[in-house]
Amino acid sequence: MRVNHASKLSVLYFVSYLNLMMISREAPLKEAILYMKKEFFKGETDMYGKITETHFNLAIQELKQK
Numbered sequence: 001m002r003v004n005h006a007s008k009l010s011v012l013y014f015v016s017y018l019n020l021m022m023i024s025r026e027a028p029l030k031e032a033i034l035y036m037k038k039e040f041f042k043g044e045t046d047m048y049g050k051i052t053e054t055h056f057n058l059a060i061q062e063l064k065q066k
Contacts, residue, residue: 008051014059029063 017040021032036056037045046053 009055011055011058014056015062018063033060
């Protein structure tokens with residue numbers, strides 16, 4: 001997926017993406033997070049900006065509460 005570096009990805013975007021990773025890979029949240037950090041963020045969670053990084057972390061917290 002191509003992501004514009006100028007865009008700010010939402011919490012809902014990351015909740016949906018992480019859910020898709022967990023369902024399609026039959027993996028727990030922890031594995032989905034590791035995959036996202038490695039493949040989507042290329043090891044740098046702030047590569048799309050601090051707001052996007054914050055939204056990613058908020059999505060993780062939201063999913064942990066479920």
